[in-house]
Structures are given as C-alpha cells and as structure tokens.
Amino acid sequence: MAKRNNRFRGTVISTVLGMSLLLFLLGLLAFFGVWWNSFEREAKKDVSADIYFRDIAREVDVLKMEKELLSEPGVAMAKYVSPDSAKALLMHDLGEESFDILDGSNPLSASINVKFEMAYINLDSVKKFKQKVLKGNEVLIESVYYNEKQFMEVSSTFLDLKTPLYIIAGILLFISVSLIFFTIRLAVFSKRFTIRTMQLVGAKSSFIRRPFLINALGQGLVAGMLAILLILGFGYILLKTGMLSSWVVNLVNDPEVFKENITLYGLIFAGMVVLGIFISFFATYFALNKYIWVKTDKLY
Secondary structure, three states: OHHHHHHHHHHHHHHHHHHHHHHHHHHHHHHHHHHHHHHHHHHHOOOEEEEEEOOOOOHHHHHHHHHHHHOOOOEEEEEEEOHHHHHHHHHHHHOHHHHHHHOOOOOOOOEEEEEEOHHHOOHHHHHHHHHHHHOOOOOOEEEEEEOHHHHHHHHHHHHHHHHHHHHHHHHHHHHHHHHHHHHHHHHHHOOHHHHHHHHHOOOOHHHHHHHHHHHHHHHHHHHHHHHHHHHHHHHHHHHHHOOOOHHHHHHHHOHHHHHHHHHHHHHHHHHHHHHHHHHHHHHHHHHHHHHHHOOHHHHO
C-alpha cells in the first residue's frame, strides 16, 4: 500500500512539474507577444506625415485644422509646427550658420506633423488620409508629404513576421495542452483500480470524482504558481547575464512602458493560473469518465 501511495505521489509530482513547464512555455509565448507588440509600436512611432501650408494660411486656420485632425479616425497625434519652430529645429540639426545666406529670412512654412495609430500605418491608409486632407483645402495646403518607402517597409515587415509567429504559437499551444491532457490521463490511469474498488463498494460517480477533481484544482493552482516563479526567475537570469537584446531590456527598464504594460503582465500571470486550473480540472474529469465506465477486463 505504501509503495502504491509513493508511486501515486510521484505521479502527482511529475504531473504538476510537467504542467508547470508547459504553462511556463505558454507564458513565455504570451510575454513575447507583449514585447513584440511594444517593439512594433516603438518602430512605428516615428512614422509620420507632414502637412505643409501655403504662405496665405493664417495661424488660426492651421490650428483649426490641427483640432479637426485630432478627431479623425486613425490619427494618434497632430502637432502644429510654426515657421519659427521649424527654423529652430533645422538650425539645431544643420547648425546656426545654415540660415546666414538668407539674411535672417525664414523660407519655411507652417506645418502639422501627424502620427497615426498602429493599425493605420500602411500605405493605403496614408494615401486615403492625404486625399481626405487635401479635398477642399487646396487653397491652404501646399502639400502632404510622407515617406512612402518607410510606410511600406514598416507595415510589410511586421505583417510578414506576424503570420508565421501566430502559426508557431498556435502549434505550441496545441502541443502543450495535448501534453497536459496526456500527463493527467496517465496520473488517473495509475488510480484506475482504486476507482473500481470504490465502485464495487457502492460509491456513486459523483462521490468518486469529487476527491480527484479537488486535487486537480489544487494541482492546477500549484502548477500555475510554479510557472510564474519560473518565468520570473528566467527573466531575472536573462537580464543579469545580458542575454536579452537591448530593445527588450529597454522595454523592461523603461518605467513608462512597464507601467503601460503592467496590466497585461498581470493578466498573463492570472491567465497562466486559470489555464492551469481549467485544463487540470477538465482533463481529470474526462479521464475519470473513461475509467469509471470502462469494463473490468479493460483495466488490465
């Protein structure tokens, strides 16, 4: 009896550890998705379009359009840049002597720098934006400029990479959940004779299931907590050894980015625990059904 209990205890421990490692893998995938999204946002934040106004445009007209642009779908930011501000910025980049040949005059016109939400950073969206802005404003607007190559490269690069990443994540998720089900089924298999003994003494199916399902909830909870500790330890080791790429380190160390993603981090950790409990409970339930209704000769 003691030997059998030790064997079952070993099965439970191996089941919890196996679930922890698989939940750890799924958690890493989720964190990679968050980091990838942040990386994409960082790469796209400098992609913008500039609306240049004619000399006849008054400042009040430009400010009015700035306000209107902020209400446009897909526009994340619209910032008015006065001729003096544009001159100061250019002098900072090129040097103060760059305007000496103009005898102090300022040839730069007023403009509005527009940045877009991530979903709208593609060539088709910016073309539609340009057409919409110019329509009816040709008298005030001289041109709408954007770097077409930059829009194409940024949008296509992340789109091309997302599809295989989603496929890989889906495959790993399927494999992980399948392995958890298989591991739990083996654990229940080791108690199949105990289940049959309980049936022979008149125990109902609900009575037989109850202790197994309660244990399954506990195992899922423990596995989820262990997986969280594994992720925290793994992340700490990577940070200390410098094995993380610089952009990931910046995302982790940047207080603003960390504060922005803290809810997502919490949801990932909570999701790992809930997923562990959910999978453990239902995998145990379905495995029990098999051995509760199986014929005696099938137990061997």
